[in-house]
Amino acid sequence: xALLEVRDLRVVxxxxxxxxxxxxxxxxxxxxxxxxxxxxxxxxCGKSVTSLxxxxxxxxxxxKVTGSVKFEGTDLLTLSNREMxxxxxxxxxxxxxxxxxxLNPVIPIGLQVTEVLERHRDMPRKxxxxxxxxxxxxxxxxxxxxRLSEYPHQLSGGMRQRALIAIxxxxxxxxxxxxxxxxxxxxxxxxxxxxxxxxxxxxxxTALIMITHDLGVVAxxxxxxxxxxxxxxxxxxxxxQLFAEPRHPYTHGLLASIPRLDAARGExxxxxxxxxxxxxxxxxxxxxxxRCPNALxxxxxxxxxxxxxxxxxxxxxxxxxxxxxxxxxxxx
Amino acid sequence: MLRxxxxxxxxxxxxxxxxxxxxxxxxxxxxxxxxxxxxxxxATPEKIEALNKVLGLDQPLVIxxxxxxxxxxxxxxxxxxxxxxxxxxxxxxALPATIELSMAALLFAVVLGIPLGYLAASxxxxxxDNATVxxxxxxxxxxxxxxxxxxxxxxxxxxxxFPPSGRQxxxxxxxHVTNFAVxxxxxxxxxxxxxxxxxxxxxxxxxxxxxxxxxxxxITRASVLDVLNEDFVRTANxxxxxxxxxxxxxxxxxxxxPVSTTIGLQTGLLLGGAVLTERVFVWGGLGSLLAQGIExxxxxxxxxxxxxxxxxxxxxxxxxxxxxxIIDPRVRTS
Numbered sequence: 001x002a003l004l005e006v007r008d009l010r011v012v013x014x015x016x017x018x019x020x021x022x023x024x025x026x027x028x029x030x031x032x033x034x035x036x037x038x039x040x041x042x043x044x045c046g047k048s049v050t051s052l053x054x055x056x057x058x059x060x061x062x063x064k065v066t067g068s069v070k071f072e073g074t075d076l077l078t079l080s081n082r083e084m085x086x087x088x089x090x091x092x093x094x095x096x097x098x099x100x101x102x103l104n105p106v107i108p109i110g111l112q113v114t115e116v117l118e119r120h121r122d123m124p125r126k127x128x129x130x131x132x133x134x135x136x137x138x139x140x141x142x143x144x145x146x147r148l149s150e151y152p153h154q155l156s157g158g159m160r161q162r163a164l165i166a167i168x169x170x171x172x173x174x175x176x177x178x179x180x181x182x183x184x185x186x187x188x189x190x191x192x193x194x195x196x197x198x199x200x201x202x203x204x205x206t207a208l209i210m211i212t213h214d215l216g217v218v219a220x221x222x223x224x225x226x227x228x229x230x231x232x233x234x235x236x237x238x239x240x241q242l243f244a245e246p247r248h249p250y251t252h253g254l255l256a257s258i259p260r261l262d263a264a265r266g267e268x269x270x271x272x273x274x275x276x277x278x279x280x281x282x283x284x285x286x287x288x289x290x291r292c293p294n295a296l297x298x299x300x301x302x303x304x305x306x307x308x309x310x311x312x313x314x315x316x317x318x319x320x321x322x323x324x325x326x327x328x329x330x331x332x
Numbered sequence: 333m334l335r336x337x338x339x340x341x342x343x344x345x346x347x348x349x350x351x352x353x354x355x356x357x358x359x360x361x362x363x364x365x366x367x368x369x370x371x372x373x374x375a376t377p378e379k380i381e382a383l384n385k386v387l388g389l390d391q392p393l394v395i396x397x398x399x400x401x402x403x404x405x406x407x408x409x410x411x412x413x414x415x416x417x418x419x420x421x422x423x424x425x426a427l428p429a430t431i432e433l434s435m436a437a438l439l440f441a442v443v444l445g446i447p448l449g450y451l452a453a454s455x456x457x458x459x460x461d462n463a464t465v466x467x468x469x470x471x472x473x474x475x476x477x478x479x480x481x482x483x484x485x486x487x488x489x490x491x492x493x494f495p496p497s498g499r500q501x502x503x504x505x506x507x508h509v510t511n512f513a514v515x516x517x518x519x520x521x522x523x524x525x526x527x528x529x530x531x532x533x534x535x536x537x538x539x540x541x542x543x544x545x546x547x548x549x550x551i552t553r554a555s556v557l558d559v560l561n562e563d564f565v566r567t568a569n570x571x572x573x574x575x576x577x578x579x580x581x582x583x584x585x586x587x588x589x590p591v592s593t594t595i596g597l598q599t600g601l602l603l604g605g606a607v608l609t610e611r612v613f614v615w616g617g618l619g620s621l622l623a624q625g626i627e628x629x630x631x632x633x634x635x636x637x638x639x640x641x642x643x644x645x646x647x648x649x650x651x652x653x654x655x656x657x658i659i660d661p662r663v664r665t666s
Contacts, residue, residue: 057569081575089572096570101563104582106660115581116571151661167571 025231093168110148230287410632430617437541449552471546480612596652
């Protein structure tokens with residue numbers, strides 16, 4: 001049985017006086033124990049909202065979440081606030097994008113680690129402090145005992161993200177969600193943090209949902225990748241398969257827009273034209289059609305379904321043919 | 333922390349010096365003088381000149397100022413031109429009443445204001461929030477003396493729930509220790525005196541505390557709303573912490589920073605409101621000393637009162653800075 005089964009997850013934002021907006025529009029995917037699954041897409045594709053919906057961290061008002069999020073068989077969406085609070089931090093951990101703003105500036109690091117231990121592992125403060133130092137040590141923070149009494153502003157960006165990872169993993173959750181955990185960090189630190197995450201999930205057997213717009217992160221980390229566009233999964237495949245043979249024109253475009261060191265001199269980067277603002281609703285079309293180099297008439301008339309084929313799921317009327325090299329695609 | 337406090341205290345010295353100069357010059361720019369006011373109808377230019385000589389007001393202003401400065405450094409603020417009593421004795425007698433009233437008003441404003449502001453923020457956009465926002469707008473706009481008279485009319489005269497004026501009932505003969513009526517009752521275990529003093533405090537404290545209350549509610553509400561949107565609150569929720577801990581440790585503590593500044597500013601402003609409130613409720617604090625002093629151009633008394641206000645203001649701001657440093661580690665280290 002999968003550890004996490006997300007089925008037909010929908011998040012509709014509705015503010016008074018505005019049209020309802022589906023940020024997540026029927027997303028389904030599985031995460032197996034110990035597996036690392038990537039949710040990939042550009043800003044506004046619904047990947048962060050998906051993670052917040054799984055965690056039950058969306059604002060209490062102004063949105064409607066439907067579908068199901070089964071964690072070890074229990075639908076998290078049916079749990080009460082209180083029941084969700086018992087699970088968050090214990091069964092499900094989360095690491096956020098900006099480590100500085102994600103830590104409380106007026107509370108020492110130590111307390112920010114121990115409070116989660118006190119909450120879920122019933123540790124008294126003193127014992128939790130010892131454990132917290134061990135946790136900080138494990139995520140590679142030097143001199144952890146001294147760090148416990150320091151405040152977030154006294155730590156470097158990388159150290160802060162390490163501390164947040166220590167907090168998220170303090171109660172050994174079975175699922176960790178990392179929402180763009182390296183975006184706010186220096187490039188040199190990014191690789192360290194990714195390596196740390198990889199090592200920790202392997203050591204502890206924690207399943208990981210990696211949310212990113214960076215395919216480089218996916219390449220180094222994920223077992224399986226879900227590519228999201230306009231709140232829906234447009235392509236899902238095992239990592240090697242996806243990189244070797246992207247079939248959806250969007251995935252193909254994402255890969256083509258990565259600068260490569262082995263590219264020929266003078267070769268131009270190929271961006272995906274337009275922006276998310278060009279999306280058309282999924283109701284009776286493919287949302288990506290206005291930006292798609294492969295778009296046919298049918299793409300603007302019929303919503304493509306997510307169809308399973310040999311170990312891959314694809315939502316496209318006119319997929320990229322196998323064997324088309326990513327760099328050759330030249331849109332108008 | 334101690335160095336921080338000492339540094340801030342030293343910084344207060346030039347502030348107070350400048351204020352003393354301003355107070356001195358400003359008073360002497362007022363039309364009319366103490367001699368004319370003292371002599372009243374009988375004033376002739378010759379008599380005024382003679383009296384000015386006696387009072388030392390015929391000397392150049394610069395010399396007067398430095399004499400004044402020299403005296404206050406030794407704690408001598410001179411004697412009131414009205415009563416002839418040393419100014420410090422007068423103030424010492426009236427000050428406890430004003431402090432007691434101000435503290436009561438502040439307590440009312442803070443104890444009610446912070447939870448109300450927090451509640452409004454938690455129910456943003458709903459009835460409770462809207463009612464609070466409108467209510468505080470009215471609260472800020474109502475003049476102190478008007479609210480005082482209104483409270484007195486309704487609750488003291490019409491409903492007779494509270495005493496209309498004074499600090500204690502005349503039938504009570506309390507033992508004076510500190511001249512803080514409530515405190516004296518506790519110290520001497522004259523509980524009825526304390527209770528009666530508290531009873532007398534209610535209406536004036538509400539009258540004086542309403543504006544600070546409204547301001548504190550609004551600032552708390554805005555500040556809590558800001559903090560609720562912060563990433564670290566989301567982190568705290570992602571940890572599964574109990575709602576009460578998220579509220580207290582993560583939201584409120586951060587939200588208190590702007591609120592503590594506001595409380596400080598409002599404390600400084602209380603003195604002005606206290607003068608009016610004391611007038612309405614015949615309180616007999618600094619308010620009547622000040623009002624009478626202005627009417628009669630009593631320079632020594634006014635100088636002492638204005639400097640006292642300045643000292644209070646500086647001290648309150650120091651307290652705010654200290655509270656900032658306690659709440660926010662980033663202030664301590666910088």
